[in-house]
Amino acid sequence: MGSQEQTTLVTQNQLFYGTFIYPKTLTELEYLYNTAVAVDQNGTIVAIKRDCDLSQATSTLLPRLGWAPNSVTIHSSSDSHNQFFFPGFIDTHLHAPQYPNVGIFGKSTLLDWLETYTFPLEASLSDPAKARTVYNRVIRKTLSHGTTCAAYYATKDVTTTNLLADLCLRAGQRALVGRVCMDQLSPDYYRDASAADSVAATRESIAYIQSIDPTGAIVRPVITPRFAPSCSAPLMADLGKLAAETGLPVQTHISENEGEIDLVRELFPAKKIGAKGDTYTHVYDTFGLLTDKTILAHGVHLSEEEVEIIKARGSKVSHCPCSNSALASGAARVRWLLERGVEVGLGTDMSGGYSPSVLEAARQAALVSRHVAMGCASVEKGSKGSKANKDGIDRERAKLTVEEVLYLATKGGAELVGMKGRVGGFEVGMEWDVQLIGLGRDVADGEYEGEEKEEEGNVDVFGWESWPDRVAKWVYNGDDRNTRKVWVKGRLVHERK
């Protein structure tokens, strides 16, 4: 397996016809009906024609593109099955090796969860056979939920980290794949021997991943310090230099849990590391880990001062609501981040998060934003109400709409993974990372008293709903059954029969 197999999978020219929906802005979805979108062999959108029927589309677009009719594959969305094309989801934070533990977390919170559930499982994935099973499954699973691009943490093991990259490339799922760096505090059985070892292993994995996909079209390496408590100051400093040297993206965790924040303050006093402040953000900033390609997961308890630094560096935040609720980490203030100009995407954070679905993350983002609206965000210990007002969060503004959570799941995520402007919409020049969503046939009088409707998923459309209402129904009750087909860069990578 390697670049040859993948790069030879160039597709035919394709013409997609029907209903297209995508986030035009944070607050607005664009609806295109009776529209044709032409996608070339490289998976790039080369022409769009609105308000036409299929024969008009073929008779005008194909000659203009110089495409012989018999060289073009045509895909139509089915109106009778409430189908529409929608941009693929981007999962900006998940741990591939933790996938077998989804849903298993008991009453734990971050630090005891790591010791009890997570480190033992991750360590066991140095077994290539087990890693192959788990990684294949997590890729198939996330593809089936419409995830066209994922920012993966693997483990500290180089061989199986590289295997994850191989498997993503073969499956055609875009991925950032990070070998996890961790040289302190974790158990003896699962820790890098030294900062130097950690950096050397990281370089080895980077070189491999770049060798199998030299252009980085599908898989790319990402520098991955697990989180500050797991990394010595020398290791973080070296990884910061590596980021500067290579220009590669960085991913890590920040400000997820109050116990973790206390630990970071204790481990990295500002004076000791030469930081300009004593926050979690200052630690990463001191070591050069906050770049405009840095994905910071969580950011639940960030202060105003920290957000200013993150914004100034151009780093981004991956919001992981399923995980934050499950591990009782807190309720992240997404509106507050957005209003301060920080770019935000969504992460499933498996297995702190219980679900492989970015749609579930979007749904939970909407619900958690309502808990923020109800005054649940941890702004500063002991003075929630007044601080919340100071932060300008009022009940209405904190709430995220259906449109907004779908933006975060697509275009928002694209900003985090370095694909801004390349995916997330139906515009000429963008790449075809797309899902075909189907909500099934309308419920009609006397029909569907039995079994068959269930096969089309959990969403029921009665036929009188507007398109925005149908989209809301999908967000709140949709699942992988509604994701009928998935393409990445024009290539069909998942299909439900």
Add this chain to the structure above:
Amino acid sequence: MGSQEQTTLVTQNQLFYGTFIYPKTLTELEYLYNTAVAVDQNGTIVAIKRDCDLSQATSTLLPRLGWAPNSVTIHSSSDSHNQFFFPGFIDTHLHAPQYPNVGIFGKSTLLDWLETYTFPLEASLSDPAKARTVYNRVIRKTLSHGTTCAAYYATKDVTTTNLLADLCLRAGQRALVGRVCMDQLSPDYYRDASAADSVAATRESIAYIQSIDPTGAIVRPVITPRFAPSCSAPLMADLGKLAAETGLPVQTHISENEGEIDLVRELFPAKKIGAKGDTYTHVYDTFGLLTDKTILAHGVHLSEEEVEIIKARGSKVSHCPCSNSALASGAARVRWLLERGVEVGLGTDMSGGYSPSVLEAARQAALVSRHVAMGCASVEKGSKGSKANKDGIDRERAKLTVEEVLYLATKGGAELVGMKGRVGGFEVGMEWDVQLIGLGRDVADGEYEGEEKEEEGNVDVFGWESWPDRVAKWVYNGDDRNTRKVWVKGRLVHERK
């Protein structure tokens, strides 16, 4: 359609064999392996034999019961598909006519949501053809999610309320069916003309429902004042008398939203109605609506004083976490209610709640309890932290476990709908209201890289998980695909092919 059709649907004697799991107590699940459960023609469990193989079970149980082998239908759970029998779910609060609106609520909260989305749809369901379509669908849908008993609100229309009861009886889903009483504040197009009219219509619906199922084995009427703001004092007084006269159960809403609570205080001053206090609870109590058969939906913002009254009357609370988060109503303190001796069940509260699934309600109950643990519950305006401590809510105690939310979904609900001790477990004398849950085959090396696993649902079992871990996986990622078969009172009422 009527009682004849239903009561003739007596089943054969049946023997169920395999793995059985049920809530033994609030905190503990019982796991029975290699067990046989004999169910007679009335759907009652008449014998259980543990730790046997199927031939041992048949050779000892059948002669003892006097059942000829060829008169018994045998159903086994499949170990290779991770199947187990589990009690059916009880949905203790939902609005059947609102089903077409699930997921559609925008940024609304309770009072504007009623005006914008809910009253127009409910009013339109006086059309019997539309009501038949919607009610058939909501019954099929909830059955497919394992709901063996539902406490339905219909509309104020008698004919279609009665139709809902007919359809539940035909489908074999146990139901409380309530004709909704509302003689004030709602729009002219959807309001009872007077208290007397409202009571007369209620009596008419009660008589009809009792005529089609005289023993109330499957469908029963329930007295249903919509909520205090929709009901005049005379109407509530008359409905309280009706409850005392008939001994029928009562269902209504309480303390869902802060604006609603203010409205109730304004509409029903203690002095004016002769109440002993000025709370929402005092209003219902004054009118005799708090009985030991009363189901109170929500109870998000109840005070200590109110809970004492509710406990003293033996009334119960339906916790609706999906709805409470979606409409930003608040985070109900379930542990606090349970510790004060109030019985609690789960409600989907469609369409305030977005999901037809009690499993989703259980999942959200666990997540919302973590928001309560994080200090999000509204105990009293302006003094959250100290009051929360006063109430004895600490971070750990507030969290609900997988075991606890499954108890609420089954045995807890049984207490609310008057079926305590009759359903919710596998014990001799209980009735067979049961789901067969299947998590699908184990993910094995090299298998399932493609499509077929998705058909078995969203839960992935790798084979090394304990049974409690498998149950946790079901709770967090399960859906209607995992509900393979559903029985009510021994009758098969849903099956996925």
